[in-house]
Amino acid sequence: MGEEVRLKEEVAVEESINTGVFLRPKWLQCSVQNYDWGRKGGVSTVAKMFRMNSKLGVEDVDVTGPYAEFWMGTHESGPSFLIGLERDGLPVTLKDWIGDNPNVVGSKVVQNWGCDLPFLFKILSISKALSIQAHPDKELAAILHAAHPGVYKDGNHKPEMAIAITQFNALCGFISLKELKDVFRSVPEIAELVGREDTDMILSIGENDEVDSDKMKSSLRSIFTRFMAAKNEIISELIFRMKNRLCSEDKLRILTDKERLALELEEQYPDDVGVISSFFFNYVKLNPGEALYLGPNEPHAYLSGECIECMATSDNVVRAGLTPKFRDVSTLCSMLTYKQGFPEILKGDRLNEYTLRYTPPFDEFEVDYCFLPSSESVNFQPVLGPSLFVVLNGDGDVQFGFSKQKDAIFEGDVFFVPENIGVTLFAGNTSELKVYRAGINERFF
Structure with missing residues (x-):
């Protein structure tokens, strides 16, 4: 890690102490969508991720019902909640927490997108075709939302990227x-x-x-x-x-x-x-x-x-x-x-021996994929803007910044990382680790 990167992280930690906001990453419980085109619960990766993320029993998943999308982010139609944090007896959404602590996403993100994540992260499990569709640009989205808010539920555009986990057809x-x-x-x-x-x-x-x-x-x-x-x-x-x-x-x-x-x-x-x-x-x-x-x-x-x-x-x-x-x-x-x-x-650009980065021509997001063999480790250097990590397969440990503490991670875990905080992943001794990270496209900065 270079001296400039180390200095940025030390400044971020100092700011967290001064503002009373501890910038340690937050663990999230995420939402599921049961659209009828989703794969049945017995064979759906979405169902498996939802069960593991919510710490449900096998019997709590309907093996015959569709599990289509696993949502990670701040959209009100499928919000993520901070595990272990409540307000007035109710769980706190990631969006509300970011709104209370805007420094976790960084000043430039706030200036451009407000106190929010500009990206929505998902896992999709598809058994039959989704609709023939298109997503409006910002100008048209605002017009459609104003005219038909019940159908077009926000005024934002929706450029997107899909990274195949299995053979994927479109x-x-x-x-x-x-x-x-x-x-x-x-x-x-x-x-x-x-x-x-x-x-x-x-x-x-x-x-x-x-x-x-x-x-x-x-x-x-x-x-x-x-x-x-x-x-x-x-x-x-x-x-x-x-x-x-x-x-x-x-x-x-x-x-x-x-x-x-x-x-x-x-x-x-x-x-x-x-x-x-x-x-x-x-x-x-x-x-x-x-x-x-x-x-x-x-x-x-x-x-x-x-x-x-x-x-x-x-x-x-x-x-x-x-x-x-x-x-x-x-x-x-x-x-x-x-x-x-x-x-x-x-096909992804290689960042290191274990990590690929997918960079679409949109400011809002980029995605990293890390495939870590058993007993190996890899470092994600601090970046500007927030990140979401999801553990798709395997188990291991994670270490944040210069902390010597390691936290265990398991399949289904999702965590939010504030800007300028480094992440080191360690695969378990008996299993490989597959992790995806979504963050803001580096070209924005």
Whole structure:
């Protein structure tokens, strides 16, 4: 640890003494969301983490019910509470504690985001597709929240990143022009609804033609909007015909991944426009350790698998398919960027022998992943801004700052670390340790 870093930590400790606020990290009890697309409790990582974090017995988890999301942070829809701290007989939320002790997040964070965490940290366990959706930018989020606060519950934007724990599948962004032309040729049901004029226009673009990007986006917006706004009976008929055609062709040839996906989605959401509109999007398959990030106004739908997710502190979602929830088709179709091409996949930048950092192009967050073999240790140097740590697997010890004291850590533990406090992790003698850290993107500072 360099002299400058050591000095910062000593100053932070001195300030904590002077202000009466002990900057020792705080252990958290976190919230769970039981959305119907979640994995059943018997096989869900979310269920396991919730049980371990809340110190519940095995019998306290419904093995047949869905456990979808484990929330770590300050959002009011799923707050985290400080373990062992009460006020008037009630547990204290992390948000309230930060509000009382703003120095734990740092002055620059307070100036930009107030006395709050600008990021929300999650674990997702997905058994069936989430909705086709996008998250509004800040300007649109404020408008939607003011107009429909019951649906759009905050005025913040929601850029996000998913890091695969298991094989993780998603739809994300619009396919390239070349792939779109292939869809019009190979999926007659889509070409029929789009119409001959627009279909011929797309197919007529040559491989070497210079394509006006604004004109292409306008055409894609027109095509996609017409598709998503089509009457239910028209979509139902097209899906029925597509399903029959693919089931027949499956006996004669190997279906493509996209075709098989459409059939899977039809089983999950019969007669839903999202079944057939899935052909417009990139089909992304992440291996464990790979990450996908999503900016505002980009269409996507998580399909299956488990992941670590981090996002700006918001729960704003504009939906238009693959969901029984409220759909806002006109807003979704008007807000999208209509950018085409396969999304960037992050594999993490190595910080040391045991740690990878995932850095999306958003100020609010970055995520570190630490895989520590048994009996090994690793140091997280002090950083500006607060951090949340979650122990996904294994057990061991943690040491904060220059303290000689070690605290035992176990699977399911979540703890908040104030800015400028270093963290050293020690894996147990018989188990490897897997830990994720969410913090503010270093580029912000």
